[in-house]
Amino acid sequence: xxAPRTPSRAMPPQDRAxxxxxxxxxxxxAVSDYNFAYLDxxxxxxxxxxxxxxxxxxxxxxxxxxxxxxxxxGWGTGGVQVTAACLTPGDRLKVIDQGADDTTNAVSIRxxxxxxxxxxxxxxTADATVIQTRHRIPEQxxxxxxxxxYQVPIPEPLRFLEPRETETRKMHELEEYGLxxxxxYEDIARHGEIATSYAYPVKVEGRYVxxxxxxxxxxxxxxxxxxAIQLFGAGRESRIYAVPPYSQVVSLDFEDHPFVASxxxxxxxxCGASESYLDEVITDDRGSRMFVCSDTDFCxxxxxxxxxxxxxxxxxx
Amino acid sequence: xxVAVKGGERAIDAAHAWLxxxxxxxxxxxxxxxxxxxxxxxxxxxxVMAEGSLYDPDLxxxxxxxxxxxxxxxxxxxxxxxxxxxxxxxxxPVDTAAMAVDRRVSATFKDLPGGQVLGxxxxxxxxxxxxxxxxxxxxxxxxxAAAAAEPVPHVTGLLDRDGLIEAEPPGExxxxxxxxxxxxxxxxxxxxxxxxxxxxxxxxxxxxxxxQRGYGRTHAFVGELRIGRVAVEVELPELGFxxxxxxxxxxxxxxxxxxxxxxxxxxxxxxxxxxxxxxxERKAISMSLVDxxxxxxxxxxxxxxxxxxxxxxxxxHCDNVQATGxxxxxxxPHYVDFQSELELVRRLRAEATALRExxx
Numbered sequence: 001x002x003a004p005r006t007p008s009r010a011m012p013p014q015d016r017a018x019x020x021x022x023x024x025x026x027x028x029x030a031v032s033d034y035n036f037a038y039l040d041x042x043x044x045x046x047x048x049x050x051x052x053x054x055x056x057x058x059x060x061x062x063x064x065x066x067x068x069x070x071x072x073x074g075w076g077t078g079g080v081q082v083t084a085a086c087l088t089p090g091d092r093l094k095v096i097d098q099g100a101d102d103t104t105n106a107v108s109i110r111x112x113x114x115x116x117x118x119x120x121x122x123x124x125t126a127d128a129t130v131i132q133t134r135h136r137i138p139e140q141x142x143x144x145x146x147x148x149x150y151q152v153p154i155p156e157p158l159r160f161l162e163p164r165e166t167e168t169r170k171m172h173e174l175e176e177y178g179l180x181x182x183x184x185y186e187d188i189a190r191h192g193e194i195a196t197s198y199a200y201p202v203k204v205e206g207r208y209v210x211x212x213x214x215x216x217x218x219x220x221x222x223x224x225x226x227x228a229i230q231l232f233g234a235g236r237e238s239r240i241y242a243v244p245p246y247s248q249v250v251s252l253d254f255e256d257h258p259f260v261a262s263x264x265x266x267x268x269x270x271c272g273a274s275e276s277y278l279d280e281v282i283t284d285d286r287g288s289r290m291f292v293c294s295d296t297d298f299c300x301x302x303x304x305x306x307x308x309x310x311x312x313x314x315x316x317x
Numbered sequence: 318x319x320v321a322v323k324g325g326e327r328a329i330d331a332a333h334a335w336l337x338x339x340x341x342x343x344x345x346x347x348x349x350x351x352x353x354x355x356x357x358x359x360x361x362x363x364x365v366m367a368e369g370s371l372y373d374p375d376l377x378x379x380x381x382x383x384x385x386x387x388x389x390x391x392x393x394x395x396x397x398x399x400x401x402x403x404x405x406x407x408x409x410p411v412d413t414a415a416m417a418v419d420r421r422v423s424a425t426f427k428d429l430p431g432g433q434v435l436g437x438x439x440x441x442x443x444x445x446x447x448x449x450x451x452x453x454x455x456x457x458x459x460x461x462a463a464a465a466a467e468p469v470p471h472v473t474g475l476l477d478r479d480g481l482i483e484a485e486p487p488g489e490x491x492x493x494x495x496x497x498x499x500x501x502x503x504x505x506x507x508x509x510x511x512x513x514x515x516x517x518x519x520x521x522x523x524x525x526x527x528x529q530r531g532y533g534r535t536h537a538f539v540g541e542l543r544i545g546r547v548a549v550e551v552e553l554p555e556l557g558f559x560x561x562x563x564x565x566x567x568x569x570x571x572x573x574x575x576x577x578x579x580x581x582x583x584x585x586x587x588x589x590x591x592x593x594x595x596x597x598e599r600k601a602i603s604m605s606l607v608d609x610x611x612x613x614x615x616x617x618x619x620x621x622x623x624x625x626x627x628x629x630x631x632x633x634h635c636d637n638v639q640a641t642g643x644x645x646x647x648x649x650p651h652y653v654d655f656q657s658e659l660e661l662v663r664r665l666r667a668e669a670t671a672l673r674e675x676x677x
Contacts (some may be wrong), residue, residue: 063499074646107325197657
């Protein structure tokens with residue numbers, strides 16, 4: 001482990017109760033008025049308890065008292081709360097959305113923690129101690145010294161089969177996952193294959209069926225046997241769940257229709273990678289398109305190492 | 318050319334700067350002050366306080382100004398601020414029977430102790446645009462009368478004395494806090510009321526309206542609607558008694574609803590309850606109708622499948638900050654997921670085409 005992970009007790013919670021009438025500066029945001037990583041220590045403690053429970057019962061959705069965050073629900077408030085509860089002043093944070101560090105929401109969340117926690121940030125997967133992600137798992141294998149925090153919109157894998165929380169919780173309790181298998185079977189009957197391409201359901205440690213968040217199913221194999229701690233935060237739905245390091249994570253399938261981690265049948269047009277997940281970019285209105293790595297750090301590192309793709313000769317904007 | 322989203326930081330900064338400019342509007346027009354919003358847009362301020370769950374007219378007015386008048390955005394600003402506030406403790410339950418009422422009407426009795434007090438209501442105004450307001454003008458002072466010295470008793474209390482309305486069992490000492498513990502279903506009535514009082518006015522209104530039109534009908538009469546100020550008292554352990562720390566304005570609605578009775582219970586009226594911060598009459602009435610509809614189980618009524626009877630449906634969807642966040646998040650990038658769908662659809666289409674060609 002690189003940076004020792006200690007609770008941030010060194011930074012006392014700034015108790016504004018002790019300073020009556022002291023509101024954040026109304027002219028601008030006085031970040032110093034907020035505790036380290038925004039949340040107060042009691043809230044972080046509550047989230048850490050939920051995280052420990054989630055790690056102790058892999059794949060089980062732990063209800064937690066999700067707070068209103070200064071970004072909207074749906075923008076990653078669950079992931080942000082989990083990250084806030086994990087961060088220590090010595091951490092180095094990476095934030096990605098769709099695999100990229102420079103998408104607007106990734107930029108916004110990274111800035112949020114720069115402002116409220118003052119932690120170092122990085123775009124390099126290998127250098128990060130905490131990575132918050134939306135919709136992707138980095139291509140580069142993670143290590144034991146890393147935490148991967150997923151933003152989760154709908155934590156319940158059974159939700160679109162059964163809209164009631166009271167019912168789905170019971171189904172998990174009883175390990176009653178027949179409905180899910182029927183759904184996958186119906187897919188095969190109708191389409192000849194399982195027609196779920198992202199948020200593909202998995203079973204963790206042989207017990208709980210879990211939604212891996214809307215990552216493409218290409219990423220599902222990386223969930224399994226991963227040395228990093230994988231934490232999932234769903235803010236609006238007030239749920240936290242986790243996959244501890246080196247856990248068994250199996251994508252649901254049938255013996256005669258095994259799970260296939262699929263991607264676009266191309267190489268990256270910038271770095272030539274054949275094994276990374278690709279974004280399709282439409283380049284004109286006559287059907288031209290190019291395929292590029294969705295993981296920008298992976299792609300940049302390969303290009304820096306001299307790898308070239310089909311369109312590398314062209315200047316890239 | 319590679320056209321994917323780049324330069325996110327610069328774009329965000331520029332967008333924020335533009336937004337600030339748009340918020341200000343034409344600089345030749347004097348800027349609104351927070352005090353002006355607080356005083357002259359009081360009902361908007363009240364709605365933001367109620368749905369933001371924070372009683373602070375100044376902050377609510379500031380939020381409205383910052384949100385360019387988008388009230389859900391203002392509610393969101395207040396909620397995000399509220400979540401960072403420390404908790405000193407809980408007040409004693411406020412006594413709405415001791416409310417200094419500005420308005421108090423009953424639809425069930427022509428006259429009653431405490432009288433009917435119309436107060437500052439739109440009810441009997443003719444909705445004609447008052448073009449005089451386009452110019453600034455002095456408002457002539459309204460006539461005044463001496464405030465009633467006696468407290469104004471609750472109408473349901475009068476019914477209760479004769480056993481005509483269901484008894485209200487005392488609740489638990491400290492109700493659960495929706496903002497500090499995750500909502501677990503089924504939720505008890507205190508928690509449901511908590512969710513409804515901060516729920517979206519439009520959503521609660523529509524649900525209440527649906528019960529009036531037959532989707533979970535409860536035959537509500539407004540037993541009483543009152544708006545006024547109540548004292549907030551806090552028990553100080555050092556002193557051993559309660560101290561008044563301020564006043565809040567509240568709107569309270571109690572509906573009286575039919576109940577046919579059952580094998581064991583003779584017919585009596587039942588209650589629906591609404592309590593909202595500020596002057597928020599529409600919301601308080603709506604809340605009391607939805608509250609009553611949600612009580613079908615404890616009153617031994619049938620579940621007719623009406624949305625307003627379904628607490629999981631109501632409680633999961635009444636919060637506009639949650640709803641607007643999740644709704645609007647679909648405008649964020651989803652191209653990784655869309656890409657995987659694109660590949661799936663292409664593959665399925667290729668297989669279908671191959672099958673068709675093989676058949677021909």
